[in-house]
Amino acid sequence: ETGVTQSPTHLIKTRGQQVTLRCSSQSGHNTVSWYQQALGQGPQFIFQYYREEENGRGNFPPRFSGLQFPNYSSELNVNALELDDSALYLCASSTAEAGELFFGEGSRLTVL
Amino acid sequence: GDSVTQMEGPVTLSEEAFLTINCTYTATGYPSLFWYVQYPGEGLQLLLKATKADDKGSNKGFEATYRKETTSFHLEKGSVQVSDSAVYFCALPIYNQGGKLIFGQGTELSVKP
Numbered sequence: 421e422t423g424v425t426q427s428p429t430h431l432i433k434t435r436g437q438q439v440t441l442r443c444s445s446q447s448g449h450n451t452v453s454w455y456q457q458a459l460g461q462g463p464q465f466i467f468q469y470y471r472e473e474e475n476g477r478g479n480f481p482p483r484f485s486g487l488q489f490p491n492y493s494s495e496l497n498v499n500a501l502e503l504d505d506s507a508l509y510l511c512a513s514s515t516a517e518a519g520e521l522f523f524g525e526g527s528r529l530t531v532l
Numbered sequence: 533g534d535s536v537t538q539m540e541g542p543v544t545l546s547e548e549a550f551l552t553i554n555c556t557y558t559a560t561g562y563p564s565l566f567w568y569v570q571y572p573g574e575g576l577q578l579l580l581k582a583t584k585a586d587d588k589g590s591n592k593g594f595e596a597t598y599r600k601e602t603t604s605f606h607l608e609k610g611s612v613q614v615s616d617s618a619v620y621f622c623a624l625p626i627y628n629q630g631g632k633l634i635f636g637q638g639t640e641l642s643v644k645p
Contacts, residue, residue: 424575453632462536462621462635463576476632510575521633523575 424513424524432530433501441496441527443511451475451516452494454486457508457526469494498529506531534559536622538636545612545643553607553639555596555622565589565598565605566623566633576621579607612643 425444433439445452451470455463465478469488483499492513498505508528512521539554557565564583568576580589585600596607605622622636 455635460637462623462637463633465626465632465634468632476626478632512576520578521576523577525573525575 424511424522426509426511426524426527428527429525430528430530432532434532435501435503437501437531438497438499439501439529441498441509441511441529443494443496443513443524445492445494445511445513446522449513449515449522450492451514452488452492453512453514453521454494454496455510455512456480457510458504459507463510466496501531503531505529534563534624534626534634536624536634536636538620538622538639540637540639541619542640542642545641547614547643547645548611549643551607551609551612551616551641553620553622553641555605555607555636557603557605557622557624559603559624562600563624565596567594567596567605567607568621568623568635570619570621570638572618579620612641614643614645617641617643 427442453468454466457463466480467477468475472488485497488494508526510526512523535558537556566581567579569579570576580591582589582598588597594609596605619638619640621638623633626632
């Protein structure tokens with residue numbers, strides 16, 4: 421059974437640029453959630469996708485957007501990057517909206 | 533709104549010492565409660581959970597009891613090992629939104645041989 425995989429593992433961008441992060445959910449999982457974890461903080465919920473539809477959103481601006489594909493993999497897009505967007509971005513998948521979350525190792529984004 | 537508060541770290545212990553990491557919460561209703569662990573360079577893993585008041589979750593020697601009267605879910609282990617060195621997060625679901633979690637700020641544990 422393949423776990424949750426994320427890419428890239430590390431990346432560096434400059435202010436104003438755009439970034440796309442990718443996540444492959446665990447086999448059999450149809451729900452994907454994204455979290456932002458700033459250094460020394462707990463993860464914060466960005467949004468969740470269930471069967472290709474956004475299903476809940478945390479307190480993040482519209483420049484954070486996402487997609488879920490028919491194979492349940494997902495993308496997180498961030499436009500107009502700001503310095504405060506520097507963080508570890510975690511993807512988690514589950515079998516249903518309320519199922520146990522399985523996390524990937526994250527994509528560490530640095531914005532200069 | 534709902535929230536989770538954890539004791540601040542870092543916590544440094546010697547091997548075989550007793551561990552307590554405090555977690556208190558504010559929540560609407562009586563949600564499930566979780567402890568996640570993040571080992572260096574890895575994603576989060578579910579360590580244990582409790583789904584109702586007075587439930588005790590346990591795994592890998594760790595335990596936590598859901599205390600409704602004190603709104604607490606403290607993590608304990610009787611004898612820590614070097615391999616337990618990690619960051620521990622207490623979490624609860626966002627009200628009425630299953631699968632979406634609120635995390636505490638995390639407590640870093642370092643166990644010395």
